[in-house]
Amino acid sequence: MSEDGGRLIGGRYRLTERIGSGGMGTVWKARDELVERDVAVKEPRLPGDPRDAAHQRAYHRLQREARAAARVDHPGAVAIHDVVVEDGLPWIVMELIRGESLHEVLQRGALPPTESARIGLAVVGALKAAHAKGIVHRDVKPANVLLGQHGRVVLTDFGIAHIQGEESLTMSGEFVGSLEFIAPERMSGRGAGPAADMWSLGVCLYAAVEGWSPFRRTTLESTLAAILSAEPPEPQHAGPLGPLIVRLLTKDPDQRPDADEVAAALEAVAEGWPAPRGDLTAPQDASLLQEFADDSGTVRFGRRPDEPVVVGPASGPVSAPEADNSAHPDAVPPKRRRRTPRLVAGTVAGALLIAGGVWLGTSLTDVDSDAAGGTAGGGAASGSSKSSPATTTPGPKAPSGTEVWTARPEKDMRAVLHLPRQYVRFHEQGDADDQPRMAIFDNDEVIQVRLTQWDKAPSSSMVRAKEQGDTWAGYGESKSLYTPTTFDGYEATLADTTYDTEGTLTRVMELVILTRDSRMYELRVDMPKGTADEKRGTAVFKGAREGLEIDP
Template identity: 65%
Template sequence: MSDGGEHQGDGRVVGGRYRLIERVGSGGMGTVWRAYDELVEREVAVKQPRLPGDPEGEGHRRAAHRLHREARAAARVDHPSAVSIHDVVEEDGIPWIVMELIRGESLHEVLGRGPLPPAESARIGLAVLGALRAAHAVGIVHRDVKPANVLLGQHGRVVLTDFGIAHVQGEESLTMSGEFVGSLEFIAPERMSGRGAGPASDLWSLGVLLYAAVEGWSPFRRTTLESTLAAILAADPPEPQHAGPLGPLIVRLLAKDPERRPEPEEVAVGLEAVAKGWPGVPGGDVGEAQEAADLEGFADDAGTVRLGVMGTPDEPRTDRAPESGPEADTEPEPEPAPAPKTTPTPHPKPHPKPRPTLRRPAPAALLGALLIGGVWLGISSFTEVDGKGARDQTATLTEAPAVSETTPTPTPSLTQDPWTPHREKDMDAVLSLPSRYKEYVREGGPDDQPRIVAYEAGPVDVRLTQWDKAPRSAMDQAREAHATWALYDPDARTQYTRTSFHDSDAVIADTTYESNGTRTRVMELMILTADGRMYELRVDMPKGTADEKKGTAVFKGARDRLEIGGN
């Protein structure tokens, strides 16, 4: 097929009746043309395949089969928001797909001019969800839900297109061993880790699409394929700042565990509520709703991703003794009396979504190995942390002296392991760690806050996080962290210690929580600088093991050696 034929119609007729007029789009699977059906005298869209390799080769034949499957899959989906397939014709031995012509733009093109309001994003998402539910009802998983495949037509119509990589139950698997197809940043983590793609994977992709719609950019896109893969598998997206009441639903759709994503029916109710401006949006528990006033301030907040646990969270409990911390006083600050059950105290913001402890994500070398000759290999080396609904929280507050600014805390267990300074120029910081600690995650930048760098040595992980503009006070940040661990374990216990760091306000949060039968201790130092930046030093360690002593020693040593802003 000539290059000229691919870039302009030239009046070419395919299938004996479809005259190509102009190219209206292209992607990895082919080019879409506006064409004229001379038999019934109407305009249609015709997809010209872009098939790799020798026509007699296996790859070429597999791609041709994929095109046939796209037509069969899409033709089985009966929904106003699913593109209608009119015909499949053979041209030079290659299948061309003829479908209805949608006059308008793709969501990708629209977002190129800026993000959309939450209500309009929800309206579009509701239509896409309808097409997905119709597809799932006939055994089809789309697997490539993204803005470029959502067309916005006349009279407000929304159409989901491109079922070319759909998985159709009862047919041979689309991909050969090790091959991966789809737009990486919109692909669910279970597909990345080789666990297959069920309907819940389409809901993840819908969540990414909604995030991109309200924020104007994709939350998992990074500068390299390897870093994008790592973000999907191991990192939470930055908190949506412009989602309004749609934010909690988006975050729940982006749960790493597909079992913890909301059911399609609940998603539909939530999207319709936002689209129509209803006063409540379903959240954590099916059937419960949160008043719009409870979501005040969510859109203007920034920081860790939040999980939309709807209804009013309980106040911190005081019926459990706190875990002893490194610098705790013996008398905790008294907690306020709990509110009566009939009049729960409103919480100004939803709780944050669990931030996966950056434990056990694949190191950079493994991520690089995943991409071999353009072939993605399924992996399962990422451990996910289950999230639970935040119901009960236990926390205590103490005061402590300022963090030492002179002699570092002795660390006898580490005396044989010299400390190495890691200069983080972008963070304006120096993080010193025992020399055996190796970097395994680096994320963020000026336009992708916060910046994160993480190191590990065995089961003890260390990470430094920095925001150019603090999302909240040091204490509030520590409380946000506690809410995270409470989502893992409703009985999570946190002890807060007010302190200072080189004349900056600071808080130490010392948390113990249990997930999947494993107890974890997390020690965090939150620092709010005088110029409005925020730093978080965090160490994760197994609770009740010899590694806990190593972890506490690393936290104290790294804290005392930490340099920020020239200090």
């Protein structure tokens, strides 16, 4: 026991025994003296001075782990009990899983296919629950799969999880995660969607039945090259799991089976049933995605060129109510382009240059294209409207209504945001040296509002909007409609996107503004699609757009 043994955390958690440690901190067994139960407590370990950007990113990553894990309600996901601030750092209190990790089990030898399938079935169940909440785990590996009492399997450590709709908390050029389990699309800088978790699960299943990782090599360089370009050896001991593992380790994320298909195949192997029929690698049919219902009194994106624009007294441009967008060809999402990974010398060389500065044990820091809004240009899943430019004029004050709206000055951004009073500013990041600046607000974790600002615009407003569209396409089937407009005389683009993550629809409404002195602002509201909360979300977007002040 270290010198911290016996320390009381948060006034109720007594540290009793160190369970393990890693790059982000130490995990302790502790006693909750209030309710007399044993728990696990994660002590954070943060690099550098608290004022440093790296320290702040690590701090926010810990907060994100707690928030992400607490949102996943599934018996296969570790339960978060509490988060306490000690010495200015967030300590995460979670359930104590009595047992050992899959990594420890595999040190004694490989597992039979039926047991591997049983473990994988619990993991994919936790991943489905996470994906339904818009959370991509991004660090699925045997060390994070805990095997508890009574056959329980638990996925833990959401410390680098990506929450959809949040900007990356890592800088471009950093990796976080265990190298040999990282999907090739993350290595090549294309970000991580749910398919990346399926890849990592495939590597775990391969290691479980064969006893070794298919991409582990003797050097960092050869491991990177194997992930990006080498086909894994055919599994020899996987039995009925073999075909599924091969499909999961397909380089193209669009060709991997989704979580539902993986769960069906794993259940069949675990129970000894015949393999499910159908091609697990068949791409989703984009036509199955629900059409985008428009809301009365909000901007209708994708107006036909000959459709008149009706300007309401307090709502900005609104298309004529009798118009039917579904008849317009731009309203139909085209099939997604299948992206084939390409191994180029620069990819490996660039990753090695990065890794040279941040390699610690088996972990690297994470390249996430979300930090730059995705890849440049419009994605194949995005349909661009051909409407003529409209004008959006901000009102001098927040809109009237039953809710009380208040001004939220963002002095560093030279802007004022108006929101309903109950919205709380729960996260901020960036400064003059760490662009972009961002402020995020929510009131119930259902509808989220953010304002982002760059001192130097990374692109035009339309290009930026389409880059975001490419990001949403990475989570599943998506449809984006874009409308060129102006805001207070500035170039601007309105974007309306709906994307499907494991059957859960999310709508994102955005206004991207490019000022004459080359600053850029992005107002964005995320909301569930097809629920009463969507009505609230569109109203919040409309009011925030009307009340936004730049250079007040």
